[in-house]
Amino acid sequence: MAVLTDVYELNNGITIPKIGFGTWQIPDGKIAYESTLTALKEGYRHIDTAMAYGNEASVGRAIRDFGIARENVFVTSKLPPAIKGHDEALTAFNETLSALNIGYVDLYLIHAPWPSNEIGQNFDTENIATWEALEEIYKSGKARAIGVSNFTVHDLKNLLKHTDVVPAVNQIQYYVGFTEPKITTFTKAHNILIEAYSPLATGDVLHSTELTQLANNYNVTVPQLALRYCIQTGVLPLPKATSQAHIAENKALDFLISTIDMERLNVCQDTAPSHFHNATQG
Template sequence: MSILTETFTLNNGVKIPKVGFGTWQIPDGDTAYNAVAAALKAGYRHIDTAYVYGNEKSVGKAINESGIAREDIFLTSKLPGEVKDASQVAGYFDKTIKNLATDYLDLYLIHAPWPWGQIGTRFDKENVAVWKELEKLYKAGKIKSIGISNFDAHDVKNLLDNTDIVPAVNQIQYYAGFTQPKNTAFSQDNGILVEAYSPLATGDLLHNPTMTSLADQYKVSVPQLALRFVIQNGLLPLPKATSQAHIEANAELDFTISEADMATLNAIQDAAPTHFHNPTQK
């Protein structure tokens, strides 16, 4: 599981583990606590949560009771997309810090450029104002890196044109057959690391024939193939699991997909066409 010790370097020099452990849709309480504890025991050192996931307290408890030094864990959380009033940012950040029982975050993201009930609506001025509040928290040393999530090329450019600090990360939905080429390329061209959430399409790509055939060829599981695909495209995957076996298997990525097979995977149609996509993803 050497992939868990490998890192990307963000545009501010901070190192981030190449594979993160996602906690979206993992219920608060024992389920979230046990999943994060199992991930840390398996060697993961990058944990991703969010205020709206409702599980920050259990995530923080698992981290604090793991016996692993806080500085050895890369911890991400997110400001709700609904927060477009800059005066509310500090309050939500403080709630997250309290929930996680930590003194700082390694990465803090604006969860979305719009409230989830208004997907695709532009909040250009509001996002600039909110971002400037994240910049203040960053400059105060309360956050090691700041970034965004679900931002399309327009929303990223809006920040680049009107603020001082380039986002370190843009976390977007990304999996084989759904790679958001325009949004991905725009972020990467501007030195922003792209993180892939739902890299397994929440399991919806497990029965895709191209994926199963190639997985058999490499003698790996479909999830392992899907995660390796993300990494070889230069992105950081955030797999989610709750069973010890799946948590460990998702980190067994020490194989290489050939250039020809990467070309096949990059050319396939959406491997999970029934999976939810929002209209800003392209």
């Protein structure tokens, strides 16, 4: 059974809690600070942020104020999509370290293979140079692991062909009905952990009649069912919430979806067809 104390082992041997607290779209300041602090009080030991989220300072302050030993919380941040290149990546990483003010990060990711206003364009050469900077950061000990986000099979092959360190993680859009099978298969085959951002499709899964009926059978909520599904497929979900009730609800995943119901969920139609989909991930 997966609970907050359970972990996955990354391909470099370090462990990462199976459930993370996502902070995408949580504004900097009081809301980000209090949400992160609440998550830590509820027992979360894996916090995911990014420079592009604009809330690293508040997340870092919450971690410091909570008073937890640094080694007992796993913190991820990300290089903004628009920043490419060796020196540029090093500069941005140092800014992240300064904003978080927690000494080091446990995981540092390239947020996307392309700038957000150039989705789908080829940045192979730039990604190689950027990854070489992340390798330096990793070897310095300022990041205990490095990885990527939104990388397709092509983007992953590009790194694997030209660089030394295999990414530990690929963080992609992943939820019931949209599981990126080509990327998922390739990523897992290379012992790269998949993290699911928007595992609840930004709340759109709540509108699925099929998931509602199935959740009722287990006496759980639709979000709990969707998050448990991720874990049983070997994926690490990063649910985001700001209320204490939802933060607590999202960690209560100590139940098991049957094999028959997992098969049903595996062939489920997109539970959020109107939700934004990154076409390059297909």
